[in-house]
Amino acid sequence: MISEKRVVYFFLLLMASFPIIDVFNGYVLSMNYSIPIGVIYRLFCFFFLVLMILCKGLNQNTYTFYTVLFLLIFLLILGIQSVLFQNPLTLIFEDSTVLIKFFLWVLIPYFIYQHRVFMEKIKYEKIFIYIDFFFTIGLLIPYFLKIGNQTYANSNAGYKGFFFATNDITLAFIVSATFTGWYLVKHLDKHFSFRLLGLIILYFANMLCLLLLTTKTGIFYGVFLTIGLLIYFLFFQTKIQASYRLLVSFFLIVAIFSLLIVNKGFIFSALSGTVDRILYFHNLYNGNLIRLLTSSRSEYLQGGWDYFTQSNHPVLVPLFGFGFQYRLVNFGRIGLIEMDFFDLLFGFGLVGILVTSSLIIYFFILAFKKKNWSIYTLMYGVVLVYSFFVGHVFFSALSTTLLGLICGGIILEDQKEDLE
Numbered sequence: 001m002i003s004e005k006r007v008v009y010f011f012l013l014l015m016a017s018f019p020i021i022d023v024f025n026g027y028v029l030s031m032n033y034s035i036p037i038g039v040i041y042r043l044f045c046f047f048f049l050v051l052m053i054l055c056k057g058l059n060q061n062t063y064t065f066y067t068v069l070f071l072l073i074f075l076l077i078l079g080i081q082s083v084l085f086q087n088p089l090t091l092i093f094e095d096s097t098v099l100i101k102f103f104l105w106v107l108i109p110y111f112i113y114q115h116r117v118f119m120e121k122i123k124y125e126k127i128f129i130y131i132d133f134f135f136t137i138g139l140l141i142p143y144f145l146k147i148g149n150q151t152y153a154n155s156n157a158g159y160k161g162f163f164f165a166t167n168d169i170t171l172a173f174i175v176s177a178t179f180t181g182w183y184l185v186k187h188l189d190k191h192f193s194f195r196l197l198g199l200i201i202l203y204f205a206n207m208l209c210l211l212l213l214t215t216k217t218g219i220f221y222g223v224f225l226t227i228g229l230l231i232y233f234l235f236f237q238t239k240i241q242a243s244y245r246l247l248v249s250f251f252l253i254v255a256i257f258s259l260l261i262v263n264k265g266f267i268f269s270a271l272s273g274t275v276d277r278i279l280y281f282h283n284l285y286n287g288n289l290i291r292l293l294t295s296s297r298s299e300y301l302q303g304g305w306d307y308f309t310q311s312n313h314p315v316l317v318p319l320f321g322f323g324f325q326y327r328l329v330n331f332g333r334i335g336l337i338e339m340d341f342f343d344l345l346f347g348f349g350l351v352g353i354l355v356t357s358s359l360i361i362y363f364f365i366l367a368f369k370k371k372n373w374s375i376y377t378l379m380y381g382v383v384l385v386y387s388f389f390v391g392h393v394f395f396s397a398l399s400t401t402l403l404g405l406i407c408g409g410i411i412l413e414d415q416k417e418d419l420e
Contacts, residue, residue, distance in 0.1 A: 007052055008115050008122070014045060015108070016127055018401055019134035019172070023142075026162030030149065039097065042397045046100045049107040056114045066359050067110050073355045074099055077348050081323040084316055094325040101397040106359065108404025113411045124412055125375075127405065129183060129202070132176035136205045139163065143212060151213055158214035167338070167392035168399050170210070170218040174386065175379055175402050177206035177222060181229045182375045188233060188240075188248055216278070217390060226256070297391075301342055303334035308346050321349035324395070338391035356394075360384070367410045376409035 018041070025038035058064050078099060082092050112119055142148040142161040151158025151166050163169040184199040210222040234249045307327075311317040324347050327335030337343050345353050364384075367377040383403055387393035393403060 004115060004118055008118050011048075011052070011111060011115075012122075012127055014048065015401065015405060016130040016134065018398070019131060019138050022398060023138040023162045026149075026164050029164065030162060038397065042101060042104070045401075046103065046107070049104075049111050053107065053111055053114065059114075063110075063113065063362070066362055067106055070106055070355055070359050071103060073351065074102070074348065077320050077352060078323070080316070080320050081326070084313060084320070085323070085326055087323070087326065091323075091325045091329070095323045098324045098395055101400055102394055104397065105394065105400040105404040105407065108401065109363075109407035109411050112408030113415075116412055116415045119408075119412055120416070124409065125179075125183070128176065128179040129199075131402075131405075132180050132202060132206065135169075135172050135176055136202065136209055139169075139209050139212065140205065151215065159212045165392060165396060165398070166213065166215060167390055168396045170213055170215045171383070171386055171390075171393065171399050172402060173206055173209050173213065173218060174221050174382065175406070177203065177210065177225060178379055178382065179375060180206060181225055182378075185229055185233050185237070188237075217386070297337060297339055300334050300337050301339065304331070304337050304342060304346050307331055307334065317349065319349045319351055321345065321347045321352060323347060339389065340387040340391045340394045343391060343395065363407050363410055366414045369414070372410065372413045374409070374413050376406055376413060379406045380410060 021041045022038060025036075025041075028035050028037055058068070078092070078095055081087065081095070087095070112124075139159075139161045143159055148159065148161035149164075151160045158166075160166055160169055163172075180199060180203050184196075184203050187196050187199060207222050207226065210218040230249055230252065234245050237245060304327075308317065308322075311322075322330075324335075324343075327346060329335075337346070341353075344356060348356075363380065366372060367380045383393060383399075383406060393399040
């Protein structure tokens with residue numbers, strides 16, 4: 001029998017290493033090799049989680065009920081869609097891979113819940129620092145080696161290295177920067193150490209990565225996050241002497257402005273392509289700000305809604321949706337809205353929305369309990385907002401892994417009093 005310690009450490013290694021897997025996967029795809037490294041890795045994660053969860057045994061409680069119900073309902077929906085649209089095996093397989101990615105955010109926190117006692121002993125939150133580090137070097141090393149891909153095709157705006165999905169990697173750095181910034185502020189009350197220096201370097205590297213990606217959401221979030229952290233440290237860290245807070249804040253502000261002045265040429269170069277791109281689409285859309293801000297999602301949403309409400313199956317489609325691949329094959333670009341709520345509605349119907357919402361609300365209630373307020377509460381809220389407006393969370397393997405780890409942190413915060 002494998003010890004719990006080995007199982008948990010292997011799980012943490014598996015989760016922390018996924019940025020490296022994604023970089024390697026992107027490199028292989030860029031070299032035009034059709035080796036699905038990312039798919040193989042996620043399949044392994046899925047079957048590992050299922051096997052370990054079953055071996056540990058299911059507790060009879062509300063959380064287990066929601067988790068099992070979620071998995072069974074979506075498998076049932078997949079079966080109904082396959083019969084309703086007479087989908088070929090290839091399409092069923094593609095939809096199954098979508099579900100496997102979708103299931104990760106549910107399986108990961110349940111695994112953590114099963115091993116919550118051991119997880120509390122090993123400072124679980126550090127996994128986000130390791131993930132952040134691997135994401136950062138995964139973007140910056142190819143950048144300085146002058147290899148990799150631009151953020152936007154046929155444009156010099158932005159750089160994303162060997163990460164393929166722009167919105168996914170933007171969310172990854174938003175989550176990473178949030179956690180590292182929080183961890184940094186938490187450690188600013190301690191004496192200077194190499195750990196503190198490392199956190200400062202990592203945070204500024206996160207800001208550089210968001211600047212390199214040059215997505216509107218990423219840049220604005222980076223600015224607001226930095227300002228928010230400075231305000232929080234200066235006015236709300238009341239356990240630290242006011243003189244020390246003022247001194248540290250002063251040096252941080254001077255350091256930020258010094259970096260901006262020294263690197264103004266680089267910053268201007270990084271942003272100019274994005275500004276040109278925004279102006280181009282502003283003119284293309286005849287000044288339609290809603291279409292510009294949503295990157296045409298508002299237009300795709302209207303088309304997707306028409307297909308959803310005017311199908312040949314006026315009862316079953318609203319209840320169970322079209323599935324993912326059926327929409328892409330038959331509706332083209334309108335088949336993917338890139339707003340998770342509507343992609344979930346059109347893909348899995350009202351039943352899918354209801355089941356997913358029940359689990360989202362379950363974690364929301366846990367996260368926003370007064371005794372559970374933590375960095376996971378903030379990150380959970382940020383991810384949900386990002387999911388609704390930008391998408392690429394629930395149906396992206398990268399993003400669902402991060403969401404699952406965040407939900408795992410929420411579980412640990414909720415169980416903390418019981419474990420102490």
